[in-house]
Amino acid sequence: MSKIAALDTYDVRFPTSRQLDGSDAMNPDPDYSAAYVVMRTDQPGLAGYGLAFTIGRGNDVQKAAIDTLNDHVAGLDLDEVIDDLGGFAKRLVGDSQLRWLGPEKGVMHMAIGAVINAAWDLAARVAGKPLWRFIADMSPEQLVATIDFRYLTDALTPDEALTMLHTAAPTKLRRTSQLLAEGYPAYTTSPGWLGYSDEKMQRLAREAVAEGFRTIKLKVGMNVEDDVRRCRLARAAVGPSVAIAVDANQRWDVPDAIRWLRHLKDFQLAWVEEPTSPDDILGHAAIRRAVAPVPISTGEHTHNRVMFKQLFQAGAVDLVQIDAARVGGVNENLAILLLAAKYGVRVFPHAGGVGLCELVQHLAMADFVAISGKKDDRAIEFVDHLHEHFTDPVVISGGTYVAPSAPGFSAQMHQDSVERYRYPDGPVWREPADTAKA
Amino acid sequence: MSKIAALDTYDVRFPTSRQLDGSDAMNPDPDYSAAYVVMRTDQPGLAGYGLAFTIGRGNDVQKAAIDTLNDHVAGLDLDEVIDDLGGFAKRLVGDSQLRWLGPEKGVMHMAIGAVINAAWDLAARVAGKPLWRFIADMSPEQLVATIDFRYLTDALTPDEALTMLHTAAPTKLRRTSQLLAEGYPAYTTSPGWLGYSDEKMQRLAREAVAEGFRTIKLKVGMNVEDDVRRCRLARAAVGPSVAIAVDANQRWDVPDAIRWLRHLKDFQLAWVEEPTSPDDILGHAAIRRAVAPVPISTGEHTHNRVMFKQLFQAGAVDLVQIDAARVGGVNENLAILLLAAKYGVRVFPHAGGVGLCELVQHLAMADFVAISGKKDDRAIEFVDHLHEHFTDPVVISGGTYVAPSAPGFSAQMHQDSVERYRYPDGPVWREPADTAKA
Numbered sequence: 058m059s060k061i062a063a064l065d066t067y068d069v070r071f072p073t074s075r076q077l078d079g080s081d082a083m084n085p086d087p088d089y090s091a092a093y094v095v096m097r098t099d100q101p102g103l104a105g106y107g108l109a110f111t112i113g114r115g116n117d118v119q120k121a122a123i124d125t126l127n128d129h130v131a132g133l134d135l136d137e138v139i140d141d142l143g144g145f146a147k148r149l150v151g152d153s154q155l156r157w158l159g160p161e162k163g164v165m166h167m168a169i170g171a172v173i174n175a176a177w178d179l180a181a182r183v184a185g186k187p188l189w190r191f192i193a194d195m196s197p198e199q200l201v202a203t204i205d206f207r208y209l210t211d212a213l214t215p216d217e218a219l220t221m222l223h224t225a226a227p228t229k230l231r232r233t234s235q236l237l238a239e240g241y242p243a244y245t246t247s248p249g250w251l252g253y254s255d256e257k258m259q260r261l262a263r264e265a266v267a268e269g270f271r272t273i274k275l276k277v278g279m280n281v282e283d284d285v286r287r288c289r290l291a292r293a294a295v296g297p298s299v300a301i302a303v304d305a306n307q308r309w310d311v312p313d314a315i316r317w318l319r320h321l322k323d324f325q326l327a328w329v330e331e332p333t334s335p336d337d338i339l340g341h342a343a344i345r346r347a348v349a350p351v352p353i354s355t356g357e358h359t360h361n362r363v364m365f366k367q368l369f370q371a372g373a374v375d376l377v378q379i380d381a382a383r384v385g386g387v388n389e390n391l392a393i394l395l396l397a398a399k400y401g402v403r404v405f406p407h408a409g410g411v412g413l414c415e416l417v418q419h420l421a422m423a424d425f426v427a428i429s430g431k432k433d434d435r436a437i438e439f440v441d442h443l444h445e446h447f448t449d450p451v452v453i454s455g456g457t458y459v460a461p462s463a464p465g466f467s468a469q470m471h472q473d474s475v476e477r478y479r480y481p482d483g484p485v486w487r488e489p490a491d492t493a494k495a
Numbered sequence: 496m497s498k499i500a501a502l503d504t505y506d507v508r509f510p511t512s513r514q515l516d517g518s519d520a521m522n523p524d525p526d527y528s529a530a531y532v533v534m535r536t537d538q539p540g541l542a543g544y545g546l547a548f549t550i551g552r553g554n555d556v557q558k559a560a561i562d563t564l565n566d567h568v569a570g571l572d573l574d575e576v577i578d579d580l581g582g583f584a585k586r587l588v589g590d591s592q593l594r595w596l597g598p599e600k601g602v603m604h605m606a607i608g609a610v611i612n613a614a615w616d617l618a619a620r621v622a623g624k625p626l627w628r629f630i631a632d633m634s635p636e637q638l639v640a641t642i643d644f645r646y647l648t649d650a651l652t653p654d655e656a657l658t659m660l661h662t663a664a665p666t667k668l669r670r671t672s673q674l675l676a677e678g679y680p681a682y683t684t685s686p687g688w689l690g691y692s693d694e695k696m697q698r699l700a701r702e703a704v705a706e707g708f709r710t711i712k713l714k715v716g717m718n719v720e721d722d723v724r725r726c727r728l729a730r731a732a733v734g735p736s737v738a739i740a741v742d743a744n745q746r747w748d749v750p751d752a753i754r755w756l757r758h759l760k761d762f763q764l765a766w767v768e769e770p771t772s773p774d775d776i777l778g779h780a781a782i783r784r785a786v787a788p789v790p791i792s793t794g795e796h797t798h799n800r801v802m803f804k805q806l807f808q809a810g811a812v813d814l815v816q817i818d819a820a821r822v823g824g825v826n827e828n829l830a831i832l833l834l835a836a837k838y839g840v841r842v843f844p845h846a847g848g849v850g851l852c853e854l855v856q857h858l859a860m861a862d863f864v865a866i867s868g869k870k871d872d873r874a875i876e877f878v879d880h881l882h883e884h885f886t887d888p889v890v891i892s893g894g895t896y897v898a899p900s901a902p903g904f905s906a907q908m909h910q911d912s913v914e915r916y917r918y919p920d921g922p923v924w925r926e927p928a929d930t931a932k933a
Contacts, residue, residue, distance in 0.1 A: 083591060083594070084591045084592075084594075085591060086592075087591070087592065087595075088592070111592070111595050111596060112591070112592050112595045113592035113595075114563065114590065114592035114593050115560070115563055115592060115593045115595070115596045115603060117559070117563065118556065118559050118560045118563055118596065118602065118603065119596065121555070121556050121559045122553070122556045122602065125552065125553055125555065125556055152552065153521060153522045153524070153525070153550070154522075154524075154525065154526070154549070154550050154551035154552035155552050155553045156521070156522075157522070157525075157549050157550045157553070158549060158553045158556065158557065158601060158602050158605075159600075159601050160745070160772075160773065160796060161772075161774075162597075162600045162601045162774070162798065163596060163597050163600045163601015163602050163603060163604065163798075164556065164560065164601050164603055165553060165556065165601060165602055166601065167596075206748075207772075208748055208749075208771060208772040208774075208775060208778070209748070210748045210749070210750060210751075211748060211749035211750055211778060211781065307598070310644075310646055310647070310648045310649060311646075311648070311649035312648055312649055313648075334598075334599075334645075334646040334801045335598065336599075336600070336646075336798075336801040336802055336805075337646060337801050337805065338776065338777070339776070339805045339808050339809060340646070340801075340805075343649065358598060360600065360601075360774075361774065363772045363774040363778075364774055366775075367774075367776060367777045367778075370777050371777060
């Protein structure tokens, strides 16, 4: 009988701020980082991998939060964990003393999410399937059993979820074939970081179109004249038929957002992301009403299913960015995907970070096969950073994500990368800045 | 020129779970704990004190989060900090890398709140005033300058806040005299913990009335028959003219809350606290509409001013529990008090914990003198636990809080208590459970 041996954790940071990769109106100099966790078993070579994504300072706190969960996990029977991923998640989220630190938000919830994701990775590896397929192959009853419906039943009951999944079930195989043949649409944020020059942005935008992307995203929110100019230059670079989205990264108050977006009205934006505080459900609803028909979205910082529920109930968004490493793991993301499907809200997963593309592709693909049945009216973010550090990096072809085939959740990093970028003792952080490679 | 030398931090835990003090429907066995911070200066004997309250496990993570803030604080000029408490708070809350860990919620936001509160404590000590008076003596302009209005301007602008404070200013002295003469109303939760027997609850309820309390609060939410019986017994114990509030500690989904509260309708409850998830603004609004006129409240887990703003905008609550150690310190609580005053929502501060009574009394008293001008339609929670560990413990007389007179924010603990209850190495945690004193 195999056991979970321990959680090994690592504070891994990439010095991305040295080149302004990832810069936006609220995050001028992020160092993309991962509080990385290895759920080790007593079987040599068998482990699950997960991570919480941060942007630098505080990654040590995030790692410390994961460390506190070791006592909940070490010594558990492997089969009991992977056969009851719902119960496993509920025990972590439900620890009454740890719950006080959120509840279900911030550092502790992200830590719990990383450990839960490592357990799903482990379960998919044992099953020999990529995670998207492991989820898609679950029966409706098995999938519903993984979800904590607490605080959701005024919007979605277990019975409603079952009905939705049973409706989708007979055509799952057809969509699996379709996914394998076509991939899943991607959009790219690589041209649009705020720290890039106009020339670099236009060059990258043209390259993106040449590579097959049908949507690009620009960061906005620092200066309205700059934003108008960048939108105009981007439109000139990509032509009339490629969609342009913008992302304000929470820069505005509600009245500011409404004023600012009037200046961007002519660019037929695909969406405006994070116009204000991620907590401001009523604010998003007010902005959306005021600037209609400009589509409004949020989600990468939306901390749990209760907040997503309200975004949908309030009609606050046209689409959402789910994030694989912000909420309480796969279980909570399945709840959010079911809610989105019920309310008819499109999902454009967030992936600007390290490892987020690798993780979130599985959720979007499982959603297509088993839940919403849709992919062609949505897309997964793609940013071409740091994939080389992962053992099963994403594959992009012609502007689409190719469905991964290796078992697991694609979160495993090369141990060499982990050692090299460990903070503060890895060689990258001990070398002078001008010689280190980001 | 004095400097901030460093933040000294301590993981202090009281083994309250051994006697079921503090037990409720979601928190069956809390160990009341403090991630305690001393903002040391280079002047011997001059320091500011603050804490984040937790209920046990994870207090080490909370301490680690405060430790990361040392770099932001050590070496600062003392006068620059205490002369610009608004700028000090904004720099901590606005650190873009740390902000990712919330934003403005959970472990990192509580850590920032503890450090900000320590700075206010220090400022009040330097001024030789108790914090409530230090705030009340600020000019409207000085007070408004401490507040971050980001994400609030659709509900409250700096100009509106100034107008409110100028309206209250001419009568501040009168209310100061009134506060010193009358104290501030208290209510007590001591009888109502869920782990107590009916007999113990009734005895403590009678004692509370004899001591002058006009409101008591019971924990509910585990079993509806138990709740009905306990409400009946409590009413019998306190008589018809003492108010009874109940607290469900987030136990219910929205439909459950509505069904459950029908059973408690006859007890003329003063309020129903935390009926569901603290994140569920729309849920609270739905419950409030369905069970009207039963007053609904929440707030001790409401993580920042953006959430309070929406509770008020949505008409989701009749009253709120503010918490001195959950949000981003005094500055954010002043914003919340101004919002509550503007929307006409009564404030009943949360104080079930360690050090929370000591802290929150200052905020309620400052609100009475300088902001809302009201105290007789509201009350501060009082729980008679653990005050002996503080150097300036609260004083309760005839069911009212006596206004503190010692300089500062009353958060300083006896160093002897800190050493004795340090986790895991203090003597209380090394002794066998049956000999330790909680």
